[in-house]
Amino acid sequence: MRKHHDMTPPEFAEHLEVRRETIARWEADQVNPSLANLRTIRDATSSSTGTFRAALEYFYRDRAAHRDAPDIEEKFWELIATAPDSADERRLQLEIVENYPYTSPSGRSHTLKEFIDRSIPRRTDPGQRDDVAQQVYLAIWRAVANHNPMLGSFDRYAAVTARGTVLATFFQGKYPNLDSTTRRAVVTVNSYLTRRFGIPGGTPDVPEIAAELEMNPDRVQEALQILQGGPGLSVDAPAREGSRGFQLADPSDDMADATLRLTVREALVAEFDGPDLAVAVEVVMRHFTFGLPLADVIADLHLEAAAAQAILDRARQALRTALADEQDRNRPAGS
Structure with missing residues (x-):
């Protein structure tokens, strides 16, 4: 142009x-x-x-991968053609938000309500769930008006938007005394560590994170210090039916902090590989770390009961060995 x-x-x-x-x-x-x-x-x-x-x-001709179906994409082009803040823009926004076929990573389609419900962790306090759902709805509404259809399907953008909204709400509740700049840094670093889980090479250090995110290293260090102290892992943790955690549960895929999740992945890498490794990490984190009932984990991940149980059986010994090694490394010399 x-x-x-x-x-x-x-x-x-x-x-x-x-x-x-x-x-x-x-x-x-x-x-x-x-x-x-x-x-x-x-x-x-x-x-x-x-x-x-x-x-x-x-x-964007070389960037257009995984785009929406032509009839759905055309709705976004119609929206783009409207005048900002016009009645036509609002009408098309509502039509897209309410009728878009939201798809989960497993390929299943969901209504807007189902999509929002799935974006909020199960352990979230019921008294807070409606408020968070409303914030996610408004964020998706805004996202529709800012979606470039050449950059991919909207369900991916919506998923990132929903996740980011829940994440921001979680950190706002968990760290109410942080100023907005520091809280944004915490959310940014946490999101980076989440993306980094599937990449081999160990936990990234402060200079690497700062370079990748174009952030001040001191700000990264501060964010990492705030993020420390996540939940621990119990290999034999029983399922806690009806248990309630934070008012708004940690939204990062029901996971512990980055170091714990990466430790779990490294412990399982000798036992699982490829897609099986990713599924095994999710099962372990949700069931062992947070004590979610296995039935819930099976439903969330769309697994067969026998397959989920087989994953747990294979993972137990690998995790026990990894945790024992970690304790040996942390034990004071001569003790």
């Missing part, structure tokens, strides 16, 4: 009333402009809806 209008990057930045660095990062593909930014570009350059759509399809 900038080249089409024969503008230099500084001229384009001034025309859009954004910083020059923002234009540079967009064009270097370091960050994706929000849909609000893209609409601003469209309106500021007096581009037609057709030209705007063609430009987006060209620019």
Whole structure:
């Protein structure tokens, strides 16, 4: 669009009333402009809806993987074409939010209510659940109006949005005295560690996290210190029917802190591999760490009862060995 209008990057930045660095990062593909930014570009350059759509399809032509079905995607293009804050925009937002076929990682489709319910951990206090669900609904509503259909299917964006909303709510309740900047840092670092679980090489250190997230190392160190002290692991933990934890349970896939989850993964890697390893980690974390009934774990992960029990049987000895080794390493010399 900038080249089409024969503008230099500084001229384009001034025309859009954004910083020059923002234009540079967009064009270097370091960050994706929000849909609000893209609409601003469209309106500021007096581009037609057709030209705007063609430009987006060209620019993101190599990024368009796992897109929505054509009829669903067309609804998002209709929404993009509306005027911001118009009645048409709100009507289409509501239509998409309420009728979109939300899909879980297992491939099952869910209604909006089911999708929101699944995004909130089971251990969340019932008295808080409705409030959190409302916040997730509003976040998904906003996400619809900011979704670029060329960047993938909306259910992925919705899942990230729901998870982020629950995560932010959890940390706001857990650390009410933190200022908003510190709390955002904690959420950012926690999310990074969550993504890092499936990558071999051990727990990342402060410089690595800071470089990856473009954060001040001192801020990363502070966030890590705040995140320390998560729940522990009991290999023989019984299922706690009807138990209640925090007012809002830890939303990170019912997991403990990053170090514990990575320890579990490393303990199981000799016993499981590939997709089986990921499933085994989930079963262990949910059943052994948080004491969720095995029936709930089976339902959440869509497993056969015999398969889930086989995973637990294989995992027990590997976990006992790993935990014993960890205790030996932490035992003072000469004790």
